Every structure is written in C-alpha cells, then in structure tokens.
Amino acid sequence: MSNVIQLTFPARSQGRAARRAALLDRFARERRSQEDVFWLKENAEVLNILESTGQTLASGDLPDGALAPYADIYETLDKRLGFFPQYYRFYLSLALDLEALGMAGEKAAAMVHWARAEGLAEAELSDLQRAEARRLMLRRGIDPSGGCDESQALTARLMRFISRPATFMVPNKKAAYELTHIAFYLSEYGRKSVQLPQPAKESLNFAGTLAYLDLNADLLAEICVAMRYVGMTPPDTWEDWLSRETNGFTVDAWEGAMAHDGYHEFLVSNWAMATAGREEVFRQAVPEGRVAFHAAPRPIGPLRRMSQCLLEMDAARSVDWTRMEAPICEALADDAAIAHLDRAARACADFETFFAGFARAGLVAPQQRALA
Known part of the structure; x- marks a missing residue:
C-alpha cells in the first residue's frame, strides 16, 4: 500500500542549486527503474527543461556532481539506443541535454549520425514526431528530413x-x-x-x-x-x-x-x-x-458547465457573447466560477471571436439541411 509521508523541509534549508541537484537525483535514481519507459520520459523532460532554461553546471544553477546520478546511464546510452531504436528520440534527447548541461563526453554526435544512417526518423508517421526528430538531430548538424x-x-x-x-x-x-x-x-x-x-x-x-x-x-x-x-x-x-x-x-x-x-x-x-x-x-x-x-x-473550472449549457440550448444558442453571457452565468450559478469566466474573457485578446467558435451555433443549420 502506498502512502505519503509528510516531512517538513523549509525550502531555505536546501540552497537553490542543491534543490535542483536533489530533484535530478530523485528522478534518476528513486522514482522508477531505468528499464521503465516512464523513466525515459520523466528524465528526458526534467533534463530538457533545465537545459532549455539555461540551468546548467556552467551557469551555477547546478552544483558540481549534480549530473553524477546519470554517469552510468550516459555511458550506456549508445548501446541502449542500438537495442531499443524505437525509443531513439528519448535517447538522443538524454544524450544531447546531458552534454549541454555539462556532462563530459561526445556520445550525442555519434548517436545522431547512427540514427540518421539507420533511417529511424523515416519510421515516423506523425509530422509532430518528425519535427521532434529533426530538432534533436539538428543540434548536431543533421537534418533527417531527406x-x-x-x-x-x-x-x-x-x-x-x-x-x-x-x-x-x-x-x-x-x-x-x-x-x-x-x-x-x-x-x-x-x-x-x-x-x-x-x-x-x-x-x-x-x-x-x-x-x-x-x-x-x-x-x-x-x-x-x-x-x-x-x-x-x-x-x-x-x-x-x-x-x-x-x-x-x-x-x-x-x-x-x-x-x-x-x-x-x-x-x-x-x-x-x-x-x-x-x-x-x-x-x-x-x-x-x-x-x-x-x-x-x-476547484473544477467553468469550462465543462459552459459547454453543457450551450449543448442544452441547442438551436437557441448564439455566436454572440453579449446574448449568451447571461444564460451561461446563470448556468454556472457560482460566484467564483463566474468571476473566473470574467477574468478569462478579459485576458483573451479577442474573446468575442473565440466565443463565436466555442458556441458552435453554426452546426445546427447544416444538420437541418442534411435531413431536409
């Protein structure tokens, strides 16, 4: 049975760099086994966020030794890539970001060239995944697009x-x-x-x-x-x-x-x-x-109740926010939800245009024409 143990650690008791080092250690060593694909996902994400925001050894945001939990995995990344080519984007991301964060080594370049030679990006059906592969490989000067x-x-x-x-x-x-x-x-x-x-x-x-x-x-x-x-x-x-x-x-x-x-x-x-x-x-x-x-x-946001209100209005719904605001607020029936909706409307650069699409009022007429 899993349970949370509440421990009190004042944030100031860990310095800024030490907190980041501790975070990396927990992701690398504690949360999951390195053989778990979710380990790959979690660690690729945390390393990428640190790298993309410039929180590196060189910047001082990471202390000496912060990347030590990844030393062994870094040494085997190329072998793991060869055995698990279906996860090549994860492995390239790990290698590239570890080196950018300050890990000594040049494995990433060889891994990128191998992935390109094997045509791994050609197995992607999704343009989004092709774009990710391109972005990763271009960090070592290779465009896999062809x-x-x-x-x-x-x-x-x-x-x-x-x-x-x-x-x-x-x-x-x-x-x-x-x-x-x-x-x-x-x-x-x-x-x-x-x-x-x-x-x-x-x-x-x-x-x-x-x-x-x-x-x-x-x-x-x-x-x-x-x-x-x-x-x-x-x-x-x-x-x-x-x-x-x-x-x-x-x-x-x-x-x-x-x-x-x-x-x-x-x-x-x-x-x-x-x-x-x-x-x-x-x-x-x-x-x-x-x-x-x-x-x-x-709390639950007002979005679902807004959609439900519009759905139930059926042909009576309109693309005009000034007409729909009152019935939607009545359906929300909660001051906090109404206030949140008001903040959302004020923050949106063009809420009237947004709402016209969100209302989906124009769908009624095509349905009626199809049945005629």
Missing part, C-alpha cells in the same frame, strides 16, 4: 496545422499539446526567431483561454512557454494564476510503488515560471528517497 524541399514541406504542414484557430476554439487537449510542441520545435525552444502568422498566434491565445477556463495548469504552462518562445507575451492573468499554483505544489516522500502523480505539471509549471523570469522556480525542498509531486486542491 533534403531541403522535404524539410520545408514539413515546416509548411506544421504551420498549416497551427494556423487554423478554429481548431483551438473548442476543447481538444491533444491538438493543444501538439500546438505547443510545434512551437517548441520550430523555435528550437526559444533559440530561433520564428515569425508566426497572425492565425497561429490566435491559436495560442484561444488554446490558452480554454486551458485557463478549465483550470488546467499543465496545459496552460506549456502554452505560456510556447508563446514566449515565439515572441508573444502571455496575459498576466494566466501567469499570475500559474505562479500561485506552482507555489502550492508539495514534494512528498513516498512509500510503495510509484503511482501517477503531478510530476509533469510540476515540471512544466516551473518551466513557465523560469521562462517568464519569475523567482518562484523549483522552490520546494526535496526529501530523501522516492518522492511524489502533488498540486494543491483546486
């Missing part, structure tokens, strides 16, 4: 996907996460200037509005990072709320099997704070041994 024309065509398809704001006016978490990752890859995690067309910027604005209405800190954090990486500034309303949620996390000692927890939200929320230049980055002290990450309790 040529300039193919690479440009891939970029064009990604741009076409993110430049359809209507996709992001209705709840679709899968599409929203794909949107953020496309922004990450095209901008090379903020290192490359990307001129997004206005429709793509609207997509990020609308996706963020939905995430905020849903009180989904995990998704909203990624959207805020993506916006900053492409030269946009997220609304203060979003980042202030994320700041409170990030500070509300606890890192608890954990006994028993590793269960699903809030590690990803913890990581990406701190990533968003670091990218925004906020002070509250990885402030929680990290206990010894296995740890779990828990967000503070939060």
